[in-house]
Amino acid sequence: MTSRKLSMPHTTLRRSAGFSLYAPLWLALAVSPAAWAQSSSASPPSLSEQMLQVRQLATNGQRDAAIERYSALLQEHPDNGDLLLARGRTYAWMGHYTQSEADLTAVVQRSPTYADAWSALGDMYSWSDRPQQAIAAYSHWVELAPQDPAAYIARGRAYRAGGDRDAARADFASARACGADPAEMASLEASLTRRTANPEAMINDGFRWTLRAGIDHTGFSGGRQDWNDVDVSLRRRFEHGSLALELLRADHFGRNDTAWALDGYTSLWPRAYANLRYQRGPDSGILPRLGWRAEVFQGVGSGWELSASVDHLRFSSDTEFYGVGVGRYAGNWYTRYKLQHVPGAGSGSWSHRLLVRNYYRGDADDYLELSLGNGRSTDFDNFGGIVRNNNAAIGAAWTHFITPRWGFKLGAGYADNADGFNEQDLSFALYSRW
Structure with a gap:
């Protein structure tokens, strides 16, 4: 697995207005035989659909509920790296860096070529003010995706946070060479200008x-x-x-x-x-x-x-x-x-x-x-x-x-x-x- 982003189908499950799981028997009998057969054979949501639903909870601010759902799904699919990655990212968004680090480290240990996991681990270290660990994680991402400007930008930001402006400047130049947005790169390069009290x-x-x-x-x-x-x-x-x-x-x-x-x-x-x-x-x-x-x-x-x-x-x-x-x-x-x-x-x-x-x-x-x-x-x-x-x-x-x-x-x-x-x-x- 070397993809940058975890891709899921944008599927939304809807329930018809007025329908209840406890609808009277006569309502079920009123449905045509063909429709009844079709609904009886409908399969439950796939894992990807369930993960999309949980991600929507997390991005809409219901992160505690998302963590509960991710944990329940991991009980059913303990070896699924995407689930562990998703829970680790959610923990990082919540500022629970110890739990996030445990999840994301487990993912990269299981799948050391998973670029998105190294990206998430680097983000977690950056958000928790650990630029040296972030640099190490982003360096794995750069190795796995050497043509991705986002990888160089992320590592360049970590170098800047750690005080190594020369290394940050080199990474921003690499991102520009890989096709990064010129306006964004101009802003990042300008941010390397050293600022002092005077x-x-x-x-x-x-x-x-x-x-x-x-x-x-x-x-x-x-x-x-x-x-x-x-x-x-x-x-x-x-x-x-x-x-x-x-x-x-x-x-x-x-x-x-x-x-x-x-x-x-x-x-x-x-x-x-x-x-x-x-x-x-x-x-x-x-x-x-x-x-x-x-x-x-x-x-x-x-x-x-x-x-x-x-x-x-x-x-x-x-x-x-x-x-x-x-x-x-x-x-x-x-x-x-x-x-x-x-x-x-x-x-x-x-x-x-x-x-x-x-x-x-x-x-x-x-x-x-x-x-x-x-x-x-x-x-x-x-x-x-x-x-x-x-x-x-x-x-x-x-x-x-x-x-x-x-x-x-x-x-x-x-x-x-x-x-x-x-x-x-x-x-x-x-x-x-x-």
Whole structure:
């Protein structure tokens, strides 16, 4: 058995309206002798027809009833691999992976050339977040059906979930060569673009240099004087990371300060990378005289990313921020929650930040993002590590590349400042790559 899909006739059994198995005898006698003879000789539903009926139960949400029927049929046909396969698939749909694995493993042991069984086993491993076992199962399917693009697509997805993007790219190329839908393959190939918490710093998109120039305007309620911040950065990409030289200028309360910084990202070990930053400012002013950051990101499981960070700022005294975060990559979506703690009197202070990003074109260049937060926090990505203390804050941004070399970022935000002022923020940045 090497077929991909289990094929069954689409037969529906109907019972005439008003007819009952307990119909009076006179009704049966009223039927013509020929019809009586025909109904008497009618055979019961075949096994294929019964399996089709049970499958309809499973696909219509009545999976417990389907499992009972499959189990009853297996009592009558204990050596039927199709029945065992069908029950194993249903268990997998229900999330009962232990029972599903037992059934599907039994099928492939009995029939090691049954391609559909290896496909089902690979699906079960994928759904239960076991990409390495899924790859092994799908590899059997590929061997048995080397011209089936679905086999390469399934294994490519498993490779992607396991973090092996090169192997996934090779499988998607094989699927395309076998005649897979071009639009589907374009979407899958785009999904292999590596996404990180800071895409412009870690993504090697074929350009070595990126120049970024941005301006941020913050207005306040209550007659407080506006803030204006400007930054210019030149980033050089390398095979396993990037390094940027930044110039920062802040105009707050009628005072101007300038600082410079080095901001680097580098790969560490499989599925891990780090951000290291060093910044110098004036001896006294609105920007810190010294600042540094160390943050490590580690991918885990299927699409999850953990992080830990330390930020150090020196104004007239030293302040440190300790953070932990968890991110999730799912299709074209990226979500990240970060908790930061500032030691101090009592239990110190805490801040919470949530970022939701959608890569609406499937690449790493174009995305929409929404951010929410509260508490005392700092972010070196925002003009030199300005410390903000907000009761609540919300922001939105749009990053878009008009051409491969030119792009922009628009942002807007609102915050209820803990000092009693409300903030309204507008920002714009222009990107050039070569």
